[in-house]
Amino acid sequence: MRRRGRYGTLPSRKVTQLNLVQLRTRMRSSASTPGTGSGSCGSHVLEDRAARAVRYLRVSLTDRCNYRCTYCMPDGHQEFGPRDQLLRLEEVVRVCGAFVRWGVERIRLTGGEPTLRRNLVGLVRELTALRGEHGPIEVVMTTNGQRLGDLASPLRAAGLHAVTVSLDSLDPDRFAAITRRGRVADVIAGIDAALACGFRGTKINTVAIRGFNGDELGATAAFAWERDLIPRFIEIMPMAGGELFVPGQLMASADVRAAIAVQVGGALEPVDGAPVGGIGPARYFRVTAGAWRGRVLGTIGAMTENFCGSCNRLRLSATGQLHGCLAHDDAGDLRAALREGGVERLEGTIRAVLGTKRDGHGFHLDGSGGPDKAMISIGG
Ligand code: SAM
Numbered sequence: 606m607r608r609r610g611r612y613g614t615l616p617s618r619k620v621t622q623l624n625l626v627q628l629r630t631r632m633r634s635s636a637s638t639p640g641t642g643s644g645s646c647g648s649h650v651l652e653d654r655a656a657r658a659v660r661y662l663r664v665s666l667t668d669r670c671n672y673r674c675t676y677c678m679p680d681g682h683q684e685f686g687p688r689d690q691l692l693r694l695e696e697v698v699r700v701c702g703a704f705v706r707w708g709v710e711r712i713r714l715t716g717g718e719p720t721l722r723r724n725l726v727g728l729v730r731e732l733t734a735l736r737g738e739h740g741p742i743e744v745v746m747t748t749n750g751q752r753l754g755d756l757a758s759p760l761r762a763a764g765l766h767a768v769t770v771s772l773d774s775l776d777p778d779r780f781a782a783i784t785r786r787g788r789v790a791d792v793i794a795g796i797d798a799a800l801a802c803g804f805r806g807t808k809i810n811t812v813a814i815r816g817f818n819g820d821e822l823g824a825t826a827a828f829a830w831e832r833d834l835i836p837r838f839i840e841i842m843p844m845a846g847g848e849l850f851v852p853g854q855l856m857a858s859a860d861v862r863a864a865i866a867v868q869v870g871g872a873l874e875p876v877d878g879a880p881v882g883g884i885g886p887a888r889y890f891r892v893t894a895g896a897w898r899g900r901v902l903g904t905i906g907a908m909t910e911n912f913c914g915s916c917n918r919l920r921l922s923a924t925g926q927l928h929g930c931l932a933h934d935d936a937g938d939l940r941a942a943l944r945e946g947g948v949e950r951l952e953g954t955i956r957a958v959l960g961t962k963r964d965g966h967g968f969h970l971d972g973s974g975g976p977d978k979a980m981i982s983i984g985g
Protein backbone atom coordinates (compact mmCIF):
# COMPACT_ATOMS: atom_id res chain seq x y z
CA MET A 606 0.00 0.00 0.00
CA ARG A 607 1.37 3.40 -0.87
CA ARG A 608 1.01 6.26 1.56
CA ARG A 609 0.85 9.88 0.71
CA GLY A 610 3.67 12.16 1.88
CA ARG A 611 2.99 13.44 5.37
CA TYR A 612 3.93 17.01 4.66
CA GLY A 613 2.10 17.55 1.42
CA THR A 614 -0.33 19.98 3.00
CA LEU A 615 2.03 22.19 4.96
CA PRO A 616 0.73 25.76 5.10
CA SER A 617 2.65 28.08 2.84
CA ARG A 618 3.58 31.60 3.86
CA LYS A 619 3.27 34.45 1.42
CA VAL A 620 6.11 34.40 -1.09
CA THR A 621 7.57 37.87 -1.35
CA GLN A 622 10.97 37.19 -2.86
CA LEU A 623 12.22 34.24 -4.84
CA ASN A 624 15.87 35.00 -4.23
CA LEU A 625 17.22 31.90 -2.61
CA VAL A 626 20.39 33.56 -1.36
CA GLN A 627 18.30 35.99 0.62
CA LEU A 628 16.17 33.13 1.76
CA ARG A 629 19.24 31.42 3.14
CA THR A 630 20.11 34.48 5.17
CA ARG A 631 16.61 34.55 6.56
CA MET A 632 16.74 30.86 7.27
CA ARG A 633 20.01 31.29 9.10
CA SER A 634 18.52 33.83 11.44
CA SER A 635 15.42 31.74 12.02
CA ALA A 636 17.32 28.53 12.60
CA SER A 637 15.87 26.22 15.15
CA THR A 638 18.13 24.33 17.49
CA PRO A 639 19.06 20.92 16.22
CA GLY A 640 17.51 18.29 18.35
CA THR A 641 14.38 20.22 19.11
CA GLY A 642 12.50 18.27 16.52
CA SER A 643 11.93 21.06 14.05
CA GLY A 644 15.08 20.74 11.96
CA SER A 645 17.05 23.56 10.47
CA CYS A 646 17.73 25.06 7.09
CA GLY A 647 19.18 28.00 8.91
CA SER A 648 22.95 27.70 8.71
CA HIS A 649 25.27 27.35 5.75
CA VAL A 650 24.47 23.70 5.82
CA LEU A 651 21.23 21.86 6.16
CA GLU A 652 21.11 20.13 9.48
CA ASP A 653 18.60 17.69 10.83
CA ARG A 654 17.40 17.62 14.41
CA ALA A 655 20.29 15.33 15.37
CA ALA A 656 22.74 17.94 13.98
CA ARG A 657 23.65 15.67 11.08
CA ALA A 658 24.74 17.95 8.23
CA VAL A 659 23.15 17.20 4.89
CA ARG A 660 25.78 17.52 2.18
CA TYR A 661 24.48 14.95 -0.19
CA LEU A 662 21.28 14.76 -2.21
CA ARG A 663 20.25 11.72 -4.18
CA VAL A 664 17.94 12.59 -7.02
CA SER A 665 15.87 9.91 -8.71
CA LEU A 666 15.05 10.80 -12.30
CA THR A 667 12.60 8.02 -13.00
CA ASP A 668 11.06 4.97 -11.42
CA ARG A 669 11.26 3.17 -14.74
CA CYS A 670 13.91 0.63 -15.45
CA ASN A 671 15.09 -1.53 -18.31
CA TYR A 672 15.91 -4.26 -15.73
CA ARG A 673 13.77 -5.96 -13.12
CA CYS A 674 16.27 -6.89 -10.40
CA THR A 675 14.57 -9.43 -8.18
CA TYR A 676 15.42 -7.63 -4.91
CA CYS A 677 14.50 -4.14 -6.19
CA MET A 678 11.48 -4.16 -8.42
CA PRO A 679 8.28 -6.01 -7.60
CA ASP A 680 6.92 -7.94 -10.57
CA GLY A 681 3.76 -5.91 -10.82
CA HIS A 682 5.41 -2.58 -10.01
CA GLN A 683 3.15 0.26 -11.11
CA GLU A 684 5.15 2.97 -12.80
CA PHE A 685 3.80 6.44 -12.18
CA GLY A 686 0.90 7.44 -14.32
CA PRO A 687 0.53 10.86 -15.95
CA ARG A 688 3.77 12.51 -16.98
CA ASP A 689 2.99 15.63 -14.98
CA GLN A 690 3.52 13.65 -11.78
CA LEU A 691 7.18 13.51 -12.66
CA LEU A 692 9.35 16.48 -11.78
CA ARG A 693 10.22 18.27 -14.99
CA LEU A 694 13.93 18.65 -15.64
CA GLU A 695 13.80 22.40 -15.05
CA GLU A 696 12.15 21.68 -11.70
CA VAL A 697 14.92 19.24 -10.86
CA VAL A 698 17.45 21.98 -11.60
CA ARG A 699 15.54 24.51 -9.48
CA VAL A 700 15.34 22.19 -6.49
CA CYS A 701 18.96 21.16 -6.81
CA GLY A 702 19.99 24.80 -7.10
CA ALA A 703 18.23 25.56 -3.83
CA PHE A 704 19.89 22.63 -2.07
CA VAL A 705 23.30 23.67 -3.37
CA ARG A 706 22.81 27.16 -1.97
CA TRP A 707 21.97 25.51 1.36
CA GLY A 708 25.22 23.57 1.45
CA VAL A 709 24.68 20.40 -0.57
CA GLU A 710 27.98 19.61 -2.28
CA ARG A 711 27.25 16.40 -4.09
CA ILE A 712 24.28 15.30 -6.14
CA ARG A 713 23.83 11.71 -7.18
CA LEU A 714 21.49 10.97 -10.06
CA THR A 715 19.77 7.66 -9.69
CA GLY A 716 16.45 5.95 -10.24
CA GLY A 717 15.01 3.62 -11.38
CA GLU A 718 17.45 3.74 -14.22
CA PRO A 719 18.58 7.35 -14.72
CA THR A 720 19.91 6.74 -18.23
CA LEU A 721 16.31 6.22 -19.38
CA ARG A 722 15.43 9.86 -18.65
CA ARG A 723 15.22 11.89 -21.81
CA ASN A 724 17.75 14.75 -22.06
CA LEU A 725 19.85 13.37 -19.23
CA VAL A 726 22.94 14.90 -20.83
CA GLY A 727 21.37 18.38 -20.86
CA LEU A 728 20.35 17.99 -17.24
CA VAL A 729 23.88 17.01 -16.25
CA ARG A 730 25.22 20.05 -18.06
CA GLU A 731 22.92 22.33 -16.06
CA LEU A 732 23.61 20.67 -12.74
CA THR A 733 27.36 20.74 -13.16
CA ALA A 734 27.11 24.50 -13.77
CA LEU A 735 25.73 25.02 -10.24
CA ARG A 736 28.15 26.65 -7.83
CA GLY A 737 28.09 26.12 -4.10
CA GLU A 738 29.77 28.06 -1.36
CA HIS A 739 33.03 26.22 -2.01
CA GLY A 740 32.82 26.29 -5.79
CA PRO A 741 31.54 23.67 -8.23
CA ILE A 742 29.55 20.80 -6.87
CA GLU A 743 30.04 17.17 -7.79
CA VAL A 744 27.42 15.48 -9.91
CA VAL A 745 27.66 11.71 -10.02
CA MET A 746 25.37 8.92 -11.17
CA THR A 747 24.47 5.37 -10.25
CA THR A 748 23.44 3.23 -13.20
CA ASN A 749 22.94 -0.36 -14.20
CA GLY A 750 25.37 0.36 -17.04
CA GLN A 751 23.24 -1.07 -19.82
CA ARG A 752 23.22 2.21 -21.80
CA LEU A 753 26.61 3.49 -20.68
CA GLY A 754 28.32 2.35 -23.87
CA ASP A 755 26.47 5.10 -25.77
CA LEU A 756 26.16 7.64 -22.99
CA ALA A 757 29.52 7.62 -21.22
CA SER A 758 31.20 10.04 -23.61
CA PRO A 759 28.42 12.68 -23.81
CA LEU A 760 27.92 12.49 -20.05
CA ARG A 761 31.62 12.99 -19.47
CA ALA A 762 31.60 15.95 -21.87
CA ALA A 763 28.64 17.40 -19.97
CA GLY A 764 30.72 17.39 -16.78
CA LEU A 765 29.50 14.31 -14.91
CA HIS A 766 32.18 13.58 -12.31
CA ALA A 767 31.87 9.86 -11.75
CA VAL A 768 29.68 6.85 -12.27
CA THR A 769 28.89 3.93 -10.04
CA VAL A 770 27.82 0.84 -11.94
CA SER A 771 25.80 -1.98 -10.42
CA LEU A 772 27.03 -5.45 -11.30
CA ASP A 773 25.75 -8.43 -9.35
CA SER A 774 27.33 -11.22 -11.37
CA LEU A 775 29.92 -11.73 -14.08
CA ASP A 776 28.18 -14.86 -15.26
CA PRO A 777 25.81 -14.14 -18.19
CA ASP A 778 23.13 -16.58 -17.02
CA ARG A 779 23.20 -15.46 -13.42
CA PHE A 780 23.18 -11.84 -14.52
CA ALA A 781 20.16 -12.43 -16.75
CA ALA A 782 18.41 -14.24 -13.88
CA ILE A 783 18.94 -11.54 -11.25
CA THR A 784 18.09 -8.64 -13.57
CA ARG A 785 15.36 -10.63 -15.36
CA ARG A 786 16.51 -9.13 -18.68
CA GLY A 787 20.06 -7.74 -18.52
CA ARG A 788 23.10 -8.65 -20.62
CA VAL A 789 26.31 -8.60 -18.63
CA ALA A 790 28.42 -8.09 -21.78
CA ASP A 791 26.66 -4.76 -22.40
CA VAL A 792 27.36 -3.62 -18.85
CA ILE A 793 31.03 -4.56 -19.09
CA ALA A 794 31.20 -2.67 -22.40
CA GLY A 795 29.59 0.30 -20.63
CA ILE A 796 32.13 0.19 -17.81
CA ASP A 797 34.98 0.05 -20.29
CA ALA A 798 33.48 2.93 -22.27
CA ALA A 799 33.34 5.00 -19.06
CA LEU A 800 37.00 4.26 -18.41
CA ALA A 801 38.01 4.98 -22.00
CA CYS A 802 36.47 8.45 -21.93
CA GLY A 803 38.25 9.40 -18.74
CA PHE A 804 35.86 8.80 -15.84
CA ARG A 805 37.84 8.41 -12.64
CA GLY A 806 36.69 7.07 -9.29
CA THR A 807 34.27 4.63 -10.87
CA LYS A 808 32.82 2.17 -8.38
CA ILE A 809 31.21 -1.18 -8.88
CA ASN A 810 28.24 -1.94 -6.60
CA THR A 811 27.34 -5.57 -6.00
CA VAL A 812 24.47 -6.72 -3.83
CA ALA A 813 25.82 -9.77 -2.01
CA ILE A 814 23.27 -12.55 -2.14
CA ARG A 815 23.87 -15.84 -0.34
CA GLY A 816 23.25 -18.78 -2.61
CA PHE A 817 23.48 -16.59 -5.70
CA ASN A 818 26.78 -14.75 -6.00
CA GLY A 819 28.51 -15.57 -2.69
CA ASP A 820 31.01 -17.72 -4.55
CA GLU A 821 32.04 -15.02 -7.04
CA LEU A 822 32.48 -11.96 -4.84
CA GLY A 823 36.27 -12.32 -5.04
CA ALA A 824 36.08 -12.61 -8.83
CA THR A 825 33.92 -9.48 -8.96
CA ALA A 826 36.44 -7.64 -6.80
CA ALA A 827 39.24 -8.81 -9.10
CA PHE A 828 37.26 -7.67 -12.15
CA ALA A 829 37.11 -4.19 -10.59
CA TRP A 830 40.74 -4.12 -9.43
CA GLU A 831 41.98 -5.14 -12.89
CA ARG A 832 40.45 -1.87 -14.11
CA ASP A 833 41.53 0.20 -11.10
CA LEU A 834 37.94 0.46 -9.88
CA ILE A 835 36.68 0.17 -6.33
CA PRO A 836 34.30 -2.73 -5.70
CA ARG A 837 31.64 -2.34 -3.01
CA PHE A 838 29.43 -5.06 -1.61
CA ILE A 839 25.98 -4.17 -0.32
CA GLU A 840 23.77 -6.00 2.15
CA ILE A 841 20.32 -6.68 0.77
CA MET A 842 17.62 -4.57 2.46
CA PRO A 843 13.94 -5.40 2.91
CA MET A 844 12.16 -2.72 0.89
CA ALA A 845 8.59 -2.93 -0.48
CA GLY A 846 7.10 -4.20 2.77
CA GLY A 847 9.58 -7.06 2.76
CA GLU A 848 7.86 -8.50 -0.31
CA LEU A 849 11.12 -9.15 -2.15
CA PHE A 850 13.23 -10.11 0.84
CA VAL A 851 14.33 -13.70 1.26
CA PRO A 852 15.94 -13.89 4.74
CA GLY A 853 18.40 -16.65 3.84
CA GLN A 854 19.80 -14.45 1.05
CA LEU A 855 21.11 -11.76 3.36
CA MET A 856 24.89 -12.00 3.47
CA ALA A 857 26.25 -9.96 6.36
CA SER A 858 29.15 -7.64 5.50
CA ALA A 859 31.42 -9.56 7.88
CA ASP A 860 30.64 -12.75 5.95
CA VAL A 861 31.23 -10.96 2.66
CA ARG A 862 34.68 -9.88 3.82
CA ALA A 863 35.49 -13.34 5.12
CA ALA A 864 34.43 -14.95 1.82
CA ILE A 865 36.41 -12.47 -0.26
CA ALA A 866 39.52 -12.90 1.89
CA VAL A 867 39.44 -16.64 1.14
CA GLN A 868 38.59 -16.18 -2.54
CA VAL A 869 41.37 -13.65 -3.21
CA GLY A 870 43.90 -15.31 -0.91
CA GLY A 871 44.56 -12.43 1.45
CA ALA A 872 43.12 -11.21 4.75
CA LEU A 873 41.43 -7.80 4.83
CA GLU A 874 42.24 -4.98 7.24
CA PRO A 875 40.32 -1.74 7.74
CA VAL A 876 41.64 1.25 5.84
CA ASP A 877 42.81 3.86 8.35
CA GLY A 878 42.09 7.54 8.13
CA ALA A 879 39.81 9.21 5.63
CA PRO A 880 37.33 7.02 3.83
CA VAL A 881 38.32 6.04 0.32
CA GLY A 882 35.97 7.28 -2.37
CA GLY A 883 34.24 9.93 -0.29
CA ILE A 884 32.16 10.10 2.83
CA GLY A 885 29.32 7.66 2.71
CA PRO A 886 27.96 4.50 4.20
CA ALA A 887 30.74 2.21 2.95
CA ARG A 888 33.50 0.90 5.20
CA TYR A 889 36.73 0.27 3.33
CA PHE A 890 39.20 -2.60 3.70
CA ARG A 891 42.58 -3.39 2.19
CA VAL A 892 43.85 -6.78 1.06
CA THR A 893 46.98 -7.62 3.07
CA ALA A 894 48.47 -10.50 1.07
CA GLY A 895 48.35 -12.43 -2.17
CA ALA A 896 48.05 -11.27 -5.77
CA TRP A 897 45.73 -8.38 -4.86
CA ARG A 898 47.73 -7.10 -1.88
CA GLY A 899 47.09 -3.40 -1.31
CA ARG A 900 43.78 -3.32 -3.19
CA VAL A 901 40.75 -1.77 -1.50
CA LEU A 902 37.10 -2.77 -1.35
CA GLY A 903 34.07 -1.39 0.43
CA THR A 904 31.21 -3.03 2.27
CA ILE A 905 27.87 -1.38 2.98
CA GLY A 906 26.10 -3.08 5.81
CA ALA A 907 22.85 -1.32 6.57
CA MET A 908 21.45 -4.47 8.17
CA THR A 909 24.34 -5.57 10.38
CA GLU A 910 26.73 -2.58 10.53
CA ASN A 911 24.40 0.33 11.01
CA PHE A 912 25.68 3.70 9.79
CA CYS A 913 22.57 5.82 10.41
CA GLY A 914 24.40 8.00 12.95
CA SER A 915 26.54 9.52 10.22
CA CYS A 916 23.87 9.72 7.52
CA ASN A 917 24.40 12.90 5.50
CA ARG A 918 21.84 12.52 2.75
CA LEU A 919 18.35 13.25 1.60
CA ARG A 920 16.55 11.56 -1.28
CA LEU A 921 14.34 13.19 -3.84
CA SER A 922 12.07 10.79 -5.68
CA ALA A 923 11.25 11.19 -9.36
CA THR A 924 7.83 12.54 -8.41
CA GLY A 925 9.35 15.15 -6.11
CA GLN A 926 8.89 13.44 -2.75
CA LEU A 927 11.71 14.29 -0.37
CA HIS A 928 12.68 11.38 1.85
CA GLY A 929 14.82 11.88 4.91
CA CYS A 930 15.45 8.15 5.08
CA LEU A 931 15.38 5.32 2.58
CA ALA A 932 13.93 3.03 5.18
CA HIS A 933 10.76 5.01 5.95
CA ASP A 934 7.81 6.01 3.83
CA ASP A 935 7.57 9.58 5.19
CA ALA A 936 8.18 12.23 2.59
CA GLY A 937 7.66 15.92 1.99
CA ASP A 938 5.97 16.90 -1.24
CA LEU A 939 8.45 19.22 -2.97
CA ARG A 940 6.59 18.98 -6.25
CA ALA A 941 3.51 20.55 -4.70
CA ALA A 942 5.68 23.03 -2.87
CA LEU A 943 7.28 24.12 -6.13
CA ARG A 944 4.15 24.18 -8.23
CA GLU A 945 1.66 25.59 -5.74
CA GLY A 946 3.81 27.55 -3.37
CA GLY A 947 7.26 28.83 -4.12
CA VAL A 948 10.47 29.13 -2.27
CA GLU A 949 9.01 29.63 1.19
CA ARG A 950 6.81 26.60 0.86
CA LEU A 951 9.86 24.69 -0.40
CA GLU A 952 11.71 25.80 2.70
CA GLY A 953 8.86 24.76 4.97
CA THR A 954 8.65 21.34 3.40
CA ILE A 955 12.39 20.74 3.62
CA ARG A 956 12.40 21.98 7.20
CA ALA A 957 9.64 19.53 8.08
CA VAL A 958 11.52 16.63 6.50
CA LEU A 959 14.75 17.58 8.28
CA GLY A 960 12.90 17.94 11.54
CA THR A 961 11.66 14.41 11.35
CA LYS A 962 14.64 12.72 9.70
CA ARG A 963 14.75 9.46 11.57
CA ASP A 964 17.53 8.52 13.94
CA GLY A 965 17.81 5.19 12.22
CA HIS A 966 16.13 2.56 10.13
CA GLY A 967 13.78 -0.08 11.46
CA PHE A 968 14.94 -2.96 9.27
CA HIS A 969 14.91 -6.36 10.96
CA LEU A 970 16.84 -9.39 9.84
CA ASP A 971 13.58 -11.26 9.20
CA GLY A 972 12.65 -8.72 6.51
CA SER A 973 10.18 -6.70 8.55
CA GLY A 974 10.40 -3.06 9.56
CA GLY A 975 11.18 -1.52 6.17
CA PRO A 976 9.12 0.89 4.11
CA ASP A 977 6.09 -0.08 2.08
CA LYS A 978 7.62 1.69 -0.90
CA ALA A 979 9.99 -0.16 -3.20
CA MET A 980 13.58 0.96 -3.68
CA ILE A 981 12.69 1.95 -7.21
CA SER A 982 9.97 4.34 -5.99
CA ILE A 983 12.07 6.17 -3.41
CA GLY A 984 15.23 6.14 -5.50
CA GLY A 985 18.13 3.89 -4.64
N1 SAM B 1 19.30 1.45 -11.71
C1 SAM B 1 20.47 1.94 -11.11
C2 SAM B 1 21.34 0.80 -10.63
O1 SAM B 1 20.89 -0.33 -10.56
O2 SAM B 1 22.51 1.08 -10.31
C3 SAM B 1 20.24 2.94 -10.00
C4 SAM B 1 19.12 2.67 -9.05
S1 SAM B 1 19.33 1.23 -8.05
C5 SAM B 1 17.84 1.29 -7.10
C6 SAM B 1 20.62 1.76 -6.95
C7 SAM B 1 21.29 0.67 -6.16
O3 SAM B 1 20.38 0.13 -5.24
C8 SAM B 1 21.82 -0.49 -6.98
O4 SAM B 1 23.19 -0.67 -6.71
C9 SAM B 1 21.01 -1.66 -6.51
O5 SAM B 1 21.75 -2.85 -6.55
C10 SAM B 1 20.67 -1.25 -5.09
N2 SAM B 1 19.49 -1.91 -4.54
C11 SAM B 1 18.28 -2.00 -5.07
N3 SAM B 1 17.44 -2.68 -4.25
C12 SAM B 1 18.16 -3.03 -3.17
C13 SAM B 1 17.87 -3.74 -1.96
N4 SAM B 1 16.66 -4.22 -1.71
N5 SAM B 1 18.86 -3.88 -1.05
C14 SAM B 1 20.09 -3.37 -1.29
N6 SAM B 1 20.43 -2.70 -2.40
C15 SAM B 1 19.48 -2.54 -3.33
Ligand code: SF4
Pocket residue numbers: 670671672673674677678716717718749771981
Ligand atom coordinates in the same frame (compact mmCIF):
# COMPACT_ATOMS: atom_id res chain seq x y z
FE1 SF4 C 1 16.58 -1.28 -12.14
FE2 SF4 C 1 18.66 -0.59 -10.63
FE3 SF4 C 1 16.42 -1.59 -9.53
FE4 SF4 C 1 17.93 -3.19 -10.96
S1 SF4 C 1 18.54 -2.17 -9.05
S2 SF4 C 1 15.68 -3.00 -11.11
S3 SF4 C 1 18.71 -1.85 -12.49
S4 SF4 C 1 16.61 0.31 -10.58
